[in-house]
Every structure is written in C-alpha cells, then in structure tokens.
Amino acid sequence: MRAWTLIRFYTVFVYIFMFAPIAVVLILAFNKAEFASFPMTGFSLRWFERLFNDPTIMRAFRTSLTLGLMVSAISTTLGVMASIALVRYEFRGKDLMTTFLISPVLVPETVMAVGLLIFLRYLHMPRSFGLLLLGHSILALPFVVLVVQARLVGIKREYEEAARSLGANPLQTFFSVTLPLLLPAVFAGALFAFTISFDNITATLFWRPSGMETVPTQIFGMLRNSISPEINALGFVMISVTAGVPLLAGGLARYFGRKNRARHPTRSLT
Known part of the structure; x- marks a missing residue:
C-alpha cells in the first residue's frame, strides 16, 4: 500500500x-x-485586443492556418492511399515501404530539417513556402498512416467483397463502403496533421523563407527581444488550438463511430 x-x-x-x-x-x-x-x-482582455490588432501577428496566424490546412489535406490524402495499399494488398518491398513512411517519426526533427534543406540546396532550390509545405507534410504523414492503418485493420474485407459482388467497381466500393467506415480515423488523422504543422517550430526555422513567420516562430522572435504580455495571450491562443484540435479529433471519432454503429447495428455484432 x-x-x-x-x-x-x-x-x-x-x-x-x-x-x-x-x-x-x-x-x-x-x-x-x-x-x-x-x-x-x-x-x-486588453492583451488579446492588442494581439488581434497587431498586423504582424495576424499575418503569422494566417500563414500558420493556411499551412496547417494544406498540410492536413495533403498528408491525409496520401496517408489514406498508403494505408489502403499497405493493409489491403501484398507487394514486394511492403515492409520497406512501411519503414520508409514511418521513418520521419524515428529520425530527430533537426536532422530531418537540415537534411532536407541541404538536399534542396544541392538542387539549387531556395527556401520557400513550398519547401515548408513539403517538409510539414513529411512530418505529419506517418501519424496519419498510423491512425488510418489501425482503423483499417479492424474493417473486415467481407464488407468490400460484398459490394464488389453486387457490381460495384473498386472506386465505388471505396467511397460507399471503405471511406464511411474509415471516416473517424480520417478526421482524426487530418486534425492531428493540422496540429503537428501548426505548432512546429524546429523544422520551420530551417525551411521558412526570409520574411515569412508562423505563430511559433513569431513567439520565438518576440521572446528574443523582450517578454511582453502579448506573448502570454498568443501562447494562450496556441495552447487552445494545439490542445483543442486533438480533443476535437477524439470527439469527432467517437461521434462518427456511434453514428456508424447506429446506421449499421448488425456490424457491431459480427
């Protein structure tokens, strides 16, 4: 005791x-x-008022929001396609492909940031928003793959085979059967990808072009000059987003799960 x-x-x-x-x-x-x-x-609430009236901070917030939404869309689309290929099909090099997709989680973020920057410098490509989008998508993709794979493994192939036997082609089967069952994991993966992009600072410092700031790099720059009360307000907004989005992902996953079970009650018995 x-x-x-x-x-x-x-x-x-x-x-x-x-x-x-x-x-x-x-x-x-x-x-x-x-x-x-x-x-x-x-x-x-005056620090929040001053925060939202600051054009520099608002520009950084719009950049982070745009970047996060684009990263979420790209990594979720690629993650769903990769998960279906890895779970539903057998092909040569499958284990190697799985390791390759998950490797960004295993490699330190600083090492990946420097490596990608050196590689693109070798190709004579300058730092740009496109590089930032590519790098954040690479960082978020493994999390989407892991979440969607975990859900897809639990979906029986009999559902898809039944749709195919009734005349549906592979695309119709995916949109009518597989995707609705995957929807909780897809939403969760998309929101996690957005969070990973929105609060990333280590890799962003290496990949962002000159003059472009995201919310984390803006906070970092403000801390180098002085500790202003606006930083606390901006930190409150960041914490609310980065903590609220995963909670929203969990809530949506449970909501869609209950809705799917209510729509197809016999599936919970099989």
Whole structure:
C-alpha cells in the first residue's frame, strides 16, 4: 500500500511539474498589469485586443492556418492511399515501404530539417513556402498512416467483397463502403496533421523563407527581444488550438463511430 501511495504521489508531482508552466501562461494572459507577476492585479482582455490588432501577428496566424490546412489535406490524402495499399494488398518491398513512411517519426526533427534543406540546396532550390509545405507534410504523414492503418485493420474485407459482388467497381466500393467506415480515423488523422504543422517550430526555422513567420516562430522572435504580455495571450491562443484540435479529433471519432454503429447495428455484432 505504501508503494502504491508513493507511485500516486510521484505521478501527481510529474503532472504538476509538466503542466504548471502552461497553467501560468494561461492565467497571466488575463493579467491586467504590464509585467507578469503574482498575485494578479486584475482581470483584463486588453492583451488579446492588442494581439488581434497587431498586423504582424495576424499575418503569422494566417500563414500558420493556411499551412496547417494544406498540410492536413495533403498528408491525409496520401496517408489514406498508403494505408489502403499497405493493409489491403501484398507487394514486394511492403515492409520497406512501411519503414520508409514511418521513418520521419524515428529520425530527430533537426536532422530531418537540415537534411532536407541541404538536399534542396544541392538542387539549387531556395527556401520557400513550398519547401515548408513539403517538409510539414513529411512530418505529419506517418501519424496519419498510423491512425488510418489501425482503423483499417479492424474493417473486415467481407464488407468490400460484398459490394464488389453486387457490381460495384473498386472506386465505388471505396467511397460507399471503405471511406464511411474509415471516416473517424480520417478526421482524426487530418486534425492531428493540422496540429503537428501548426505548432512546429524546429523544422520551420530551417525551411521558412526570409520574411515569412508562423505563430511559433513569431513567439520565438518576440521572446528574443523582450517578454511582453502579448506573448502570454498568443501562447494562450496556441495552447487552445494545439490542445483543442486533438480533443476535437477524439470527439469527432467517437461521434462518427456511434453514428456508424447506429446506421449499421448488425456490424457491431459480427
């Protein structure tokens, strides 16, 4: 009993140590005072107002939002196609292809960022938004593949074979049978890809062109000059997005799962 008590205490301590700095940022974003201090002198939203009236920060936010949506669309499309190929078909080099798709998770992000930058410099390609889009898509693709594969393995082939036996071609089978069953994983993978792109800073510093800022690099640049209360407000927005999107992904996955079971109750019994 004493050992379990110590384990519980240690677990609580670790969580407090991890999330206390985040809680401080969230609280100080509403501090009325010019300087961050406790106790707070009052509650105010003026730092958010100043934040959203700053054209530089708003431009960085639009860049991150556009980049995240494009990365989500590209990596989700490629991830679904790759997952179907790896789960439903047998071909030479399948294990090698799986390792290749998952390798960005295994390689340190800094190493990948420098490697891709050197390779494109060898091809005489400058840093650009396209390079940023390509790099973020590479980083997000493994997570989409892992999520979609895990769902696809649990979908029985009999459903697809039944559709084919009734005259549906492969494309019709995919859109009528496979995709609806995959939809929770597709949404979850897309939202995870967006989150990975939106809050990435290490690789973005290597790949972004001069003069282009995303929200994380904007925060990094602001911290080098001074600690402004606007940084706390911007950090609040970043934490809300990066924490809220995965929660939304889980909620959507459960919603579509319940909706699919309600629409096809016999499938839960097979």
